[in-house]
Amino acid sequence: MSSKRIADYGMIDRSVPLEFSWDGQGQSGYQGDTLASALLANGHSIIGRSFKYHRPRGVMSAGTEESGAMVTVGKDEGSKTRRDPNVKATTQELFAGLTATGQNAWPNVRMDFGAVSGLFGRFFAAGFYYKTFMGVPPFESFSKGTGIWMQYEKIIRRAAGLGESSRLPDADHYEHGHLHCDVLVVGAGPAGMHAALSAAQAGLEVILTEQDFELGGDWLNQGDTAQHKKRVDLIKELEKVGVRIMTRTTTFGLYDYGVAGLLERVTDHLSKPSEHLPRQRFWTLRAQHTILATGAMERQFAFGNNDRPGVMNAHAARTYLNRYGVLCGQNAVVATTNDGAYTVASDLAQAGAQVKVLDTRSDVDGAVLDRARKNNIDVLLSSTAMQTLGRNNVMGVEIANRAVGGGDWRAAGREQCDLLLVSAGWSPVVNLASHRGERPVWDAVEGCFVLPENLNDPITVAGSAAGVWSDTACVSSGRAAGKAAAKAIELALAGKKPRKKTAKKVDAKAAAKAEHLYEVKVAGRKLKGFVDPQHDVTCEDVRLAHREGFVSVEHLKRYTTLGMATDQGKMGNIIGLALMAEALGREIPEVGTTTFRPPYTPISVGALAGRSFGAHFRPLRRTAMHDWNLEHGAKMMEVGLWQRPWYFPQGGEGISEAYVRETIVVRESVGLCDVTSLGKIAVQGPDSAKFLNRVYTNAFAKLAPGKARYGIMLRDDGMVMDDGTTWCLGEGEYFMTTTTAHAAKVMVWLEELLQTRWPELKVHVSSVSEQWAGCAIAGPKSRAVLEKVLANSDEISNDHCPFMGVIESTLENGVPCRIARISFSGEMAYEMYVPSDYAASMMDSLWVAAQSFDGCLYGLETLGALRIEKGHVTGAELDGRVTIEDAGLGGMASTKKSYIGNVLRKRPAMQAEGRPQLVGIFPKNKDNKFKAGALLHAVDANVGDPNCMGDGWVTGVTHSPTIGHWIGVGFLAGGYKAWEGKTLICADPVRQGDVEVEVVSPHMVDPSGNRMKG
Amino acid sequence: MISALVWLKPCEAKENDDGYEYKFSRYSFEDTVLLRINCPFCGVRDHSEFTYGSDASIEYPALDGSMEDWVKAVFERENVRGSQFETWQHTSGCRQWLVVERDTMTHEIHSVILAHSGVEKTLPISNGEAKA
Amino acid sequence: MAASKQIQVERQSALHGHYEAGLFGLQADREQSAAIVLQEVLNLSLWQVAAWPDTYKSVATKISKAYGSKKPLGPNKSASNAGGSVLRVEPLKFWVIGDTPANKGKDAIAVDEAVWVDQSHSRTQLRITGEHAVTLLNQFLPLDLRESQFAVGDVASSALHHVGVTLWRSQEGYELFIPRGFALALWEVLIEGAAQYGYEVI
Known part of the structure; x- marks a missing residue:
């Protein structure tokens, strides 16, 4: 070559x-x-x-x-x-x-x-x-x-x-995009361009996608200057009628409901693109109607060493010549089964190449032959290529011929050449319709798979994708498709179904006469012919698969990997199917074809990710005092999507020192903690009390204005769903808080109950999580802090706001707030909420006041330590497998009313004695440490037995500053009563080995609760 | 959106003398799906805005109903091939719970209404005209 | 409510300290107006009013009338006048924007007809204008925002970068209401997406 x-x-x-x-x-x-x-x-x-x-x-x-x-x-x-x-x-x-x-x-x-x-x-x-x-x-x-x-x-x-x-990390960025249009036209060849034009002229919004960087399809390969001018005019016309033209854009897949996936290559052709441009765009497009003008691909047949450089699709050589000005060889042999390749031969001859045509047919149109002769092209009929010669390049071809009218191929000399062009007909590109589950049908005359006449989806096929070959036929097929799309949309809007087209009649005579070539075999010659050159699958591999019983096309594909390379069988699938059909002694349609799947051409993973990448992998959720926390030295932690303060180190403190100090300050004086991430729901309406009474296990019917109550919600199946407090602000006016983790879930659940089960209840629920920013003020000095920041300090007195009291008040600076006296820490504590835009000013006021009592800011680590000391449950415990009794909250399950989950929670297994129950855990040796996630088992348990699952597990640990050593909470079969005074092994083989522990009540600090009530 | 692109579709299985024959008809397992749901309030939207709930044909017993009825309602499900009623919530839209009649074979959606019949009545057919 | 006192501090938006005015991105130096203009609308007043199935007709009629619409609002429609705007965001829920419940909208509606809740601090309001405003929004929103499908006055709630948002096309432009906690994250992805067209922050 x-x-x-x-x-x-x-x-x-x-x-x-x-x-x-x-x-x-x-x-x-x-x-x-x-x-x-x-x-x-x-x-x-x-x-x-x-x-x-x-x-x-x-x-x-x-x-x-x-x-x-x-x-x-x-x-x-x-x-x-x-x-x-x-x-x-x-x-x-x-x-x-x-x-x-x-x-x-x-x-x-x-x-x-x-x-x-x-x-x-x-x-x-x-x-x-x-x-x-x-x-x-x-x-x-x-x-x-x-x-x-x-x-x-x-x-x-x-x-x-x-x-x-x-x-290395990808230097580019990618984005997604959404498009809507009336008609999507895939492919901007003669058919596609005219389809787009006629649809747009019918008043429809049209998007025309083309994977190439030029519009025109086969027109680009014809080297016809008059046609070139017409093409340019047509593009102008498309622009004029408002067709959105997307070049370098592959429609890679079709999905339900007219959805198409598009990949636009924005900078892959640019030397130095702007850093602001995405490399690729992944578009999701929704069209009412789709026109597939995806064209056809030329097919080869298999022969010996047909993969050698210098063997090429016939029309590719024409493309290189007419579009790119490259003559692929000086001495070309064209092996063909059809008239089309003669045009290629003529073009090459006119460009100065020596050309010889090998035509498998014995009977060729005289006009075609005359034209070839005029261009000094030798034509050998009943001949074809049997094997290429050469080493790294084609240097010649061994020719096979056969008797006029058919028969076996036999060797018939050799011919020198540096380019071997092959054409065995064309395969319409039916991939996209195939994504929709359409089964292509075999057209025995044309020797190719085509789409059935009636498609299930609103899709029209035009041009050579529909098996229409000539330029003029493609243009009129495109025009007709544009009009058909307009008609189909009109019918769909009127709620009517399009009329079924009558299926094309098969021309039996022509079908019988048509002969298609897939492989050249010559008796006595071992020829290595490639079916799928990308995966090195040979004709012999296909026959081997057959011999070994992999006869279904799906098995053939998986066994040989035929069609599984990056071209997804575009080059060799038909040959593979034909060879399998031959081996089975069946026809191609009986063997069928494998299903094409998206994407049509490969897509970079970056494009799938779009902007959900790096810092934006997930959207970060910040509390209204996020920056305030950072300014005050917070180390942050991700909790779900939220960014929350973890601890506030002072000097050179690490986390261990920081949280111990914070915990001591809270127990001795006062601490402030950002609790904005708790879910907050406004429950409003005359039936609110009735509603709350049904969703919480404990009594809510009589919660008075100015009072808050801790509540537990169960799921239908009786497991604990969430816990939180609900504040009664007035008649039919409640403020519910949920855990951070379950905020969205609880909201959805309440909406489901109100909309699907109890539509008679007059209750509205609205998420106000973002409206209110919250701060917990915890510790013996918490009330003193609030007295300093409120406009009227009397409002926070024990009389006005006792334990579980609620007030709506105003800060010194006029900012409105709502406060409940509730405690997660076990100390006297309050939760205060202000409208979010005032969060920083609330924190400023509270912080000035807290500092006057040597108070501190604290984060999640201290929050965890405080609640573990008190044995309060949180997300780590309420994991969906826990009953209200397991959590030690059985007393909150009312026996006097009905609520969600109250029937199924009484299932025998959920009331069984030996269920894992919440316990407190102390190490035997007080210097020992243990970790959350460790398993608990009896000292004499046979841990070598694979059936030994242990007796419980640890859900949370902390080094308790109040108690002075490591403590934990967890679940243990039978609970505290069953294990009182016994020693257990806390097994953590992967991380730190076994630690001997003992079990205590989960309420490890101030079990009477006097500190928070006082 | 990406997960939607690789959502698998069921294939049809028919029992015959040799056992089961799998028919890869229009909707075979190789196909992909991206539902578009016609929300009565918002119009046609991508299913990425919606969340599947459960079987809409369940009749939940009273809160103090029998154990047997509750077990039936919560744990026993039909595995329907064909049309079934499902609840979906338009979580990223109007927050309404919907009853969607969907074909499990073809993913075709036959009807969508609001689950709350009292609210459904407030929906106008066009701007300004109430249904009821 | 406790005795109200004049508020002495300014509201601080979710973008406070992260919002920088100016021209950015590709062709930031070009003379004509930027392809995308972004503006945070500060001091949002947003009250949600929720009617009951049996009071819906009355509430819808009154609230629509209060803000200039003779007919009760259809789904995802809005009405505006000098007093403010009302958006129908859910079948029974309306958003009153730019007004306070002390005004006529609330006066006309009886206490047992609807419930009100203040959401003024719950959303960050971004106004997006310019020739590529829709291109930018459609990088994230799966909504049909073509002129014929999403006209001035239309409202749609959807998900933007996994976050539930509400989009309203007002006379001024595309108004995006973002849950406050996500405002900065969404602001960042929006300006990243806008940079290729050139954008101005005002």
Whole structure:
């Protein structure tokens, strides 16, 4: 193959030369080139090495079906961050500074030591690795089958493969986008452009997507200047009627309800894109109607060494000539089964190449032959290519011929050539409709799969995707599709269904006459023909699969990996199906085809992630005093989506010192803690009390205004769902708080109950979590702090606001607030809420007051220590498997009323004696530490017994400043009563081994509760 | 959205003499789904805005109902092939609980109404006209 | 409520300290107006009024009338006049924006007809205008915001970067109501998405 750029051909812009590199060597191309056309223009033929056998591969096509020219493309010379492996050179737009490198080869694709594996090719047939290395002798005797496979797999994976992706963080960013339109037209060839135009002219909003960077489809390959002008005018017309044209955009999948997935490549063709531009956009588009004008792909047939560089789809050579000004060879042989390839032959001959046509048919239209002769093209009828000759490039072809009218192929001499073009007809691109579950049907006349006449979805197929071939037919098919879309939308709006089209009649005579070529076989000759060059699947592999019983196309695919490479079978699937059909003695339609799945072409993972990446992987939720906390030295912690203060170190304190100090200050004086993240729900309406009484286990019917109550909610199945306090602010006016973790869930639950089960209740629930910012003021001096900050300090007196009292008041600075005297810490404590925009000013006031009592700010670590000392439950305990009795709160389950969960909580297993119950845990040796997550078991438990599950587990631990050693809470079968005075093992084998512990009541500090009530 | 793209569809299984025959018809397991739900208040929206609730045909017993009825309501479910009623909430929209009639085979949605019949009546057919 | 006292401190928005006015992104130096203009609308007043199924008609009629609509508002519609705006965000729930419940909207509605709740601090209001306002919103919102589908006065609640938000197209532009705790996170992703078109913060 001696490809080169020639003058006066092509649509490239020769005034804009582009420098790029190939395997480190400087090359040049032009604006408008693809990487493949530029490499061909520079005379390169070996572009890749095959997956398994390391065979040299060249450019095989000019589009997405490419299976040879796979390269790694980089940007920014020397930087490895922008490196994209397995890029098809045929679809990569050339830009200045592009760095392309070969893959799966060492030292390079032209001289690859890995190619020795090709010598053993006959051993590497389908299933070779599995048969050899997985659980079969001799390997199974060394170790378990899969074990040794894991070892070998590493080596095998290295030897076989494609490109390697960068291991550095992605330097680019990506985004998502949403689109809506009336009609989506996929593909901007003659049919697609006219479909878009006619739909837009019918008054519809149209989006036209094209994966290429130019509109025109096959028009771009024809080298016709008159047509070129018409194409440019058509684009102008499309713009004028308001069609949204999206180039470099692949419609990669179709989904239910007219949803399509699009990938737009924004900067992949730019040398130095702005840092503000996303590399790619992942669009979700919703269309009322979709027109598929996705075109068709030329197909080859299999013959000996048909993967050698220099073998190419016939029309690809025409594309390289007419669009890119590259003549792919000087001495071309065209092996064809149809008239189409004669146009290619003529174009090449006119450009100066020697061309010979091998036509499998014996009977060819005289006009076609005359034209060929005029161009000095030799035509051999009843002939075809049997095997390529050469080593790294095609240097010739062995020809086979047969008797006029058919019969077996037999060798018939050889011919020198540097380019072998193959055409065995065309396959319409039916992938997108196939995503919708449409089964393509076999058209025996055309020898291709086409879509059925009536599709379930509002989809119209136009142009060569519908099996329409000529330019004029494609244009009128496009126009008709645009009109059909308009009609279908009109009918759908009127609630009518479109009329069913009558299925095309099969021309039985023509079908019987049509003969399609999939493989050239010659008796007595061993020919290595490739079906799927990307995955090195040969004709023999398909037959082997058949012999071994993998006869279903789905099994064939998985066993041989046919069609599972990055081209997803675009190149070789039909040949594979035909060979399997032949082996089975059946027809292709009986064998069927595998289903195409999205994406049509590969999508980068970055595009799937969009902006949900890095700091925005999840949306951060900040409390209204977030910045205030940071300014006051908070170390933060993520709790769900929330950012919450963890601890407030002073001086050089670490967390252990900080929380111990904070806990002591709270117990001795006062501390302030941001509790904004608690869920807050306004419960309003005349039936609110009735409603609350049904959702909480304890009595709420008589909660008076100015009072708060702690409550437990169960699920329908009787397990604890959440706990919190509800404040009665007035008649039919309640303020409910939930745990941080369950805020959203509780809100949804209350809405479900009101809307689906108790529609008769006049109650509204509204989330006011974001409206109110909250601070807990805890410690013996908490009341004194509030006296200092409230406009009227009397309001907080024990008389006005006793334990569980609620007041609505005003701060010194006029900010309105609501306060409840409730305690999570076990100390006298309050929760104060102000409208969020006043959070910082509330904290300023409270902090000044607290400092006058040597108070502190505290975070989650101290909150945890305080509640563990008191044995209060939180999310770690209420994990959905816990009954109200398990949590030690059985006294809160009313016996005088009915509430959610009160029936199913009485199921026998949930009332069983030995259930795990909340306990307090002390180490026997007070110097010992233990951790949350550890298991508890009796000293004499047989831990070697796999059925020994232990007797409980630890849910929370802290070093208690009040008690002076490590303490914990957890669940233990039978609870405190069953284990009183006994020693248990707290087993934590992975982290720190066994610790002897004893069980105490969970209320480890101030069990009488006098401190908080006083 | 991404999870929606890889949501699997069921295939049809028919019992015959040899056991089960799997029919990969229009909706086979290879297909993908992205529901669009016509919310009575908001109009057609992507299902990413909605949250599935449960079986809408359950009749919950009274809070002091029998154990047997509650066990039935909470734990016993039909595994319907075909059309079934489900509750969904338009969580990122109007917060309404909906009763959606959906075909488990085809994912086709036949009808959507508000679960709260009293609220459903307040919905106008067009701006300004109440249904009832 | 306790005796009210004049509030002596300023409200502090969720974007306080993170909001910087100016031109940013691609072509930040260009002369014509930016493709996207972002503005935080401060001191939001937002009261939610919720009617009952049996009082809905009366409440909808009165509240719609109070803000200039002769007919009761349809789903996700709004009405505005000099006194403020009302948005129908749920079948029974309306948002009164830019007014206080002390005014006529509330006066006209009897106590047993509806319940009110103050949400003024619960949302951060961003106003988005400019030729690429919809492009930016549609990077995140799966809503059909085409002119024919989302006209001035229309309202839609949806999820933006996983967060429930409400979008209202007012006379001034696209008003985005973001739950306060997520405002900064969403602000950050929005300006990242806006940078490719060039944006101005005012």
